[in-house]
Amino acid sequence: MESPREQDVVYDEKSHDVSRAGAESPSSKDEKNEKIAKEPYEAELPQYTDEEAHGGDVNHLDTAEDIVTTVIHVVDDPTLNPWTFRMFFIGMGLSAFGAVLQEIFYFKPQVIYVSIVFLTVIAYVIGEFMALAIPRWGRVGRFLNPGPFNQKEHAASVIMASAAAVSALSTEALAAQKLWYGGYPSQAAGVFLTLASQLIGYGIAGMMRNTLLWPTKMLYPANLPVTTVLETLHRDKESNKKRMKVFWILFFALLIWELLPEYIFPLLIGVSIFCLADQHSLVFTNLFGGANGNEGVGFLSLSFDWNYIAGFGSPLWLPLQTLVNSFLGTLLCICLFMGVYYGNIWRAQDFPFLSQELFLNDSNSTYYDTFNTSSILNDDFTVNDQLLDQVGVPYLTATYIVYLITSNMGFTANFVHMFLWNFSDIKTGWVWVNKANLKRMLTPSTYFFWRGNGGKRTEEEKQLLRDDPNIDPHYKLMLDYDEAPDLWYFLAFLASFITSMACLYAMHSTLPWWGLILAMLFLVVFMLFFGAQYAITGFQFNIEPIAQTLAGYLFPGAPLGKLLKPMS
Structure with missing residues (x-):
């Protein structure tokens, strides 16, 4: 949307004040802001004195605000237009590419996630090529190529691609239904169910954005590399040649290197010196193996494939406390797995060391008899108790039981942690659930969105947000743009909920209507705590494990309903 501003806007980190560049002021701080606005990238590069360079006092990044204002420049150029043909072309093209690629990776034994940084670089290459190759002749030429590929076009296309390059949990449920539950009767219902399951979360998160998005503490470390790449690629190219040269050298070097572990020499994915030293020891395989799925816990193994090292999140951008906690948790997991298995707890050695399958009671250390789920189901995919008594209850591997137990412990630990350490950050999460809002939702005229103010704030509302020291400084720059009202997010949630309810019955799901409503209530609670974390x-x-546990308790004898509930 067009902004009424005509000049760049900058943010004063100490006073939490937003000002327009070019405004006359006697203070040196305003003069500095003018310089930053005119030369937004060069002026913000840190300048160190000789004393600092040789070990003197240097400004450290101690708070979330220090990080976001240092890594991401607090400057906005309202003249840049993101709504271009290039943005939609690149965004939709990479969305299709990323979605297909991620879905292929998702169903591999070891899941690999599509890198958003990779999509960012590809979008930049395509955008720059279109800006150079498409002639700007006439009205059509200017429509296809309005000028240089700008940062807002780039960011918008990356947002589209990154949103699509995520495998929806509903696809896993639909795949399981097709493989083991006779398929689903309506392909269209599967498509609509996938869209609805994604937009339900989007709608609820949108209504909680004042808690999950606006505060400075909501850092989202995973997005920092992407924003850094966006800013680096669109800086002044003359003063940034050296950095860009290093970037492209490393990019193509890594691109060529990845051909080795992925196609030419797959052994580089995981190298274990201990397994190579003793290839006949099952203990060594369980403890030190891990390059293949369910092979071992991978203790002291080396990987030369960055896709596997950073498959679940790059360690380069995670906070130190998160890395330390994850490392300690991994060590504890290894100890628990080895202790439970070799202690033969829950008949652990009668089943594989690592597996997510179900097994029959007659399994032993030399023969694993897998459980046939379809042998105990009725025609409506509910459990037949008489057949279950004949076949016997299924068994899980001991290590998978440990995983479920620790997941449930982590689930409750999250609530305790957020209440003890971050209660002030999450207490506003349900501020939208009040008597006035509920009354407005029950008023028919509320849904005549075309009669509303289009998300425009009053000057008083804007000033309150600008004066709030907890609000992210980058968001303060966006206050002059129109805000999407809460009603839009609520309508997205409502439409998705109605679609989900219709699809569940169209697909002959065993999940009752009240089960879906209960899932929505759980989602509202989980979204706040786990989203903030x-x-x-x-x-x-x-x-997912705790959601399946709750579903199993609420819907006994309905495995298909239990499968569909977590994706809600």
Whole structure:
């Protein structure tokens, strides 16, 4: 949307004040802001004195605000237009590419996630090529190529691509239904269910954006590399030639290197000196192996494939406390797995060391008899108790039981941690759930969105946000742009909820209507706590095990309903 501003806007980190560049002021601080606005990148590069360079006092990044204002420049150019043909062409093209690639990777034994930084670089290459190759002749030429490929076009296309390059959990549920539950009767319902399951979360997160997005503490460390790359690529190219040269050298070097572990020499994915020293010891394989799925816990193994090292999140951008906690948790996991298995707890050695399958009671250390789920199901995919008594209850591997137990412990630990350490950050999460909002939602005229103010704030509302020291300085620069109202997010949630309800019945799901409503209530609670945890620490907790546990308790004898509930 067009902004009423005509000049760049800068943010004063100490006073939390937003000012327009070029405004006359006697203070040196305003003069500095004018310089930053006119030369936004050169002026913000840190300048060190000789004393600092030789070990003197240097400004450290101690708070989230220090990080976001240092890594991401607090400057906005309202003249840049993101709504171009290039943005939609690149965004939709990379969305299709990223979605297909991620879905292929998702169903591999070892999941690999599509790198958003990779999509960012590809978008830049395509955008620059289109800006150079498409002639700007006439109205059509200017429509296809309005000028240099700008940062806002780039960011918008990357947002589209990154949103699509994530495998929806519903695809896993639909794949399982097709493989083991006779398929689903409506392909269209599967498509709509996938879209609805994604937009439900989007709608709820949008209504909580004042807690999950606006505060400075909501850092989202995973996004810092992307924003850094965006700024680096669009800086003044003359003064940035050396940095760009290093960037492209490393980019193509890594691109060529990845051909080795992926195609030419797959052994580089995981190298274990201990397994090479003793290739006949099952203990060594369980403890030190791990290059292949369910092979071992990978203790002291070396990987030369960055896709596997950073497959679940690059360690380069995670906070130190997150890395330390993850490292300690990994060591504890290894100890628990080895102790439970070689202690033969829960008949551990009668089943594989690592596996997510179900097994029959007659399994032993030399023969693993897998459980046939379809042998105990009725025609409507509910459990037949008589057949279950004949076949016997299924068994899980001991290590998988440990995983479920520790996941449940981590689930409750998250709530305790957020209440003790971050209660002030999450207490506003449900501020939108109040009597006035509920009354407005029950008023029909509320949904006549074309009669509203289009998300425009009053000057008083803008000033309150500008004066709030907890609000992210970058968001303060956006206050002059129109805000999408909460109603839009609520309508997205409502439409997705209705679609989900219709799809569940169209697909003959065993999940009852009240189960979906209950899942929505759980989602509202989980979104706040786990979303805030991810934003602050960069650690993304997997709530699928606890969701399946709750579903199993609420819907006994309905495995298909239990499968569909977590994706809600």
